[in-house]
Amino acid sequence: MKKQIQRFLVIGNILVLLVCLTVFMTSSLHVLSRALYDYDQRTTMKHEPHEDIIVIEIDQESLDLLGTFPWPRDLYIPLLEQISGAKVIAFDIMFTTKSEDPSVDKDFADALAKLDNVIIPSFAEMESFFRKETRVKKDEWLKGQALYRSIPEISSVSKTAHINAALDEDGAIRRTWLMLDTPEGPIPSLAYKIAEMHGAEVSHYLTDNPQAELSIKFNQTTKDFMSIPFYMVVSGEVPPETFQDRIVLIGMAAAGSDAHPTPVDSNMYLVYAHANIVDQLLRNENISFGSDLLVICLIIAALSCSLWFTWRLRPIIGVLLVSFSSALMWSGQWYLFAKHSFYLDVMYPLAALWLGYLLNLATKTYFETKQKHFITRQFGRYLSPELVKEIANSDVELPLGGVNREISILFLDIRGFTPLSEKLAPEEIVDFLNRMFDMITIKVLANKGTIDKFIGDAAMVLFNAPLDVPHHEYRAVKTAFDIQQGMQDVQAFIREKHDVEVSIGIGINTGQVVVGNIGSYLRVDYTAIGDAVNTAARIESVSAANQILVSEETYLRTKEYFRFKEIGEKKVKGKSSAIRLYEVLDWIVAPTDRKNSGKAEKI
Structure with a gap:
């Protein structure tokens, strides 16, 4: 085993x-791994953005007041005047088409030309269709097929950086490309360009990977950043000093526009994703795996x-x-x-x-x-299956000691065994005993008895221990009767093979005994002790061949179910007074079990 x-x-x-x-x-x-990664991101956020970062939102209120987007480009001129003192001005907006009035584009370009700190983004075409978001697998390298800029009038007077979003398979943004390889050469991301222009040392983020992929550490939600509606800036409600020497990002923040899920927000506007990356670069943070x-x-x-x-x-x-x-x-x-x-x-x-x-x-x-x-199965051959099952199901060691219990005790002894053993070899004797005790065991277990022990050519059987057995007196006598019936075939076999007569004498008594585990902690024997046990043994000793003798107590309890013959009082060894004995002659009927509604119990 x-x-x-x-x-x-x-x-x-x-x-x-x-x-x-x-x-x-x-x-x-990977779904569970991402869930764990997102959990870590959400629960470790600092909620303390870099103090120099300001986001100017093109929010719903600004759209309601200033009109449907896209706005005329001359609307951005007062914006630039208000925030001109910023260290970096980064648009998360592209201007890819010309205005109906060319002078508008010229005026906006002239305003941009006065400043050297403005970034107007571009995006690289990474797939076969025109998109600035790209779904990529882990460690997948891509090369831009084309670079799309704003119109020449605007792009020529401003700095540029890409705003391509790297989407995982579930559509969420967890990474960014700090650099993209395009037909026009490498182009930095918007956040990288902002941090570089702000004066941060970010060159160490560039790796052998042409994309310089960076896992974004989201430390802030949308609400954590200083956010100002666009209309408040262009209307002069916000003092220009607010933006002095700071980083200003301008982007969409209206429902249904430019947003994707992130580990910390199910729908984050991308201008705030850029703000988080800038904050990460300024803090010099990097997620390692x-x-x-x-x-x-x-x-x-x-x-x-x-x-x-x-x-x-x-x-x-x-x-x-x-x-x-x-x-x-x-x-x-x-x-x-x-x-x-x-x-x-x-x-x-x-x-x-x-x-x-x-x-x-x-x-x-x-x-x-x-x-x-x-x-x-093995110990059931030594003890009763019920007792072995009770031991196997117990979670504690068997305690020494016993309890008072009324039981019926059956003793039997094989008569004629000595002359038979003289004719048999030792292995034949063992084979004979096994044959005998196999028959006896079958009869005992069929009547719910417990074989306490085999002693040479004798046996001791208990009824009503260790488990409760209804009508245990009847079952003890019925077992004895069944054993004597079974002996007929055994006797015929032995007589024919060895010319020897063998038989069994049986004695039965009913009374109070002590039943339990008797012995030491090293060797325990489950048995019964008491005067009733000794009496049963003495009754068996005076029984004749093929005879079943029972005590008066057993007789009184079973006389309705068997036909008895009174033997009378007999003096037995170990008893000061004679005991009245009865011989079992025949079986009549099984007792009625009240639990079975008056029907005879099947034995």
């Missing part, structure tokens, strides 16, 4: 490991822990430790993200931990049940 368990465990856990590694390498739990090798090591460690928790500890302790380990992994990865901006994907180790634990627990339960059945 032990080798079978070990072989099963080795094969089973190797298969679990291979499954976990396959799931990891194919990113099958645990390597695949580290995750694989954690998967192996988790499987090892699940194996140890299952086979070395009790189930309740194992479950608690698996739950604690899960909480430790969850909180540990959160701490790493919160304090060090390090994301460790623990979804796969967690899956390995629970999958390994459940597999090993199922294996352990299966083999323990199998072992319990094996023990019950």
Whole structure:
């Protein structure tokens, strides 16, 4: 059994490991991994944006007051005058078409030409269709097919940067490209250009990857930034000093416009996504990720822990430790993200931990049940199946001691065994006894008796212990009657084969005894002791061959169900006075069980 368990465990856990590694390498739990990553983002936000960042919103109120978008470009001229003292002015708006009145474009271009701190964005065509958002897979490199700028009058007098959005498969923005490779050469992102113009050292963010992909650390929601409606700025309601030496982003913030889901907001306007990236660059923050090798090591460690928790500890302790380990992994990865901006994907180790634990627990339960059945089956050959089952189902050690209980005791002895044993070889004697006791055991168990012990060529049987047995007196006598009936075939076989007469003498008594576990903590014997037991043994000793003798107490309780012959009083060894005995001649009927509505009980 032990080798079978070990072989099963080795094969089973190797298969679990291979499954976990396959799931990891194919990113099958990427939805859960993203959910964990987004949770870390939401719960570790600082909500303290860089004080130099201001967002001028083209909000619904501005649209109501100034008209439907797009607005005439001369409307941006007073805006530029109000915010001209800013260190960086970044539009999240493109001007790709000419105005009906060319002078409007010229006036706006002239206003831009007076400033050297304005960024008018461009976008690169990354796919075969005209979009500034691109859905990409992890670590996928793309090259822009074309670069789309604002009209020449405007783009020639302003700086430019791309506003391409990198969307994950679920449509959310979690990354950005700080640099894009285009036919016109590399072009920085809007946020990178802003941070660079502000004076931040950001060149170290550029990597060998042409896209310089950056995982965005969202530290702010839309409400955290200083936001000013567009109409308030152009109307002069906001003092120009508000924008002095600061970063000003201008973008859409009206319902239904330019918004995508992010880890911290289901619908974030992209101007605020740019603001978050600028804030990240100014703080010099960067999210790093645990390597695949580290995750694989954690998967192996988790499987090892699940194996140890299952086979070395009790189930309740194992479950608690698996739950604690899960909480430790969850909180540990959160701490790493919160304090060090390090994301460790623990979804796969967690899956390995629970999958390994459940597999090993199922294996352990299966083999323990199998072992319990094996023990019950084996020890059921020594004790009654009911007693073995009661022991197997117990969660505590069997206590020493007993209880007072009324039972019926049957003793039997094989007569003629001595002359038979003289004619048989030792192995033939054992075979004969096994044949005899097999028949006796079948009859005893059929009548719900408990075989207390076999003593050489004798046996002791209890009724109504350890479990309650209705009409135990009747069952004891019926067992004796069935055994004598079964002896007829055994006697004929022995007579024909060995020319020896064998028979059984049986004695039965009913009374109060002490029943329980008698012995020491090293060796326990479940048995009954008391005067009623001794009396039953003495009755058996005076019984003749093929005779069943019962005490008066047993007779009085079973006389309606059997035909008896009174033997009279007999003096038995160990008793100061004679006891009245009765011989069982025949069976009449089974007792009526009240629980069966007056019907005769089937025996």
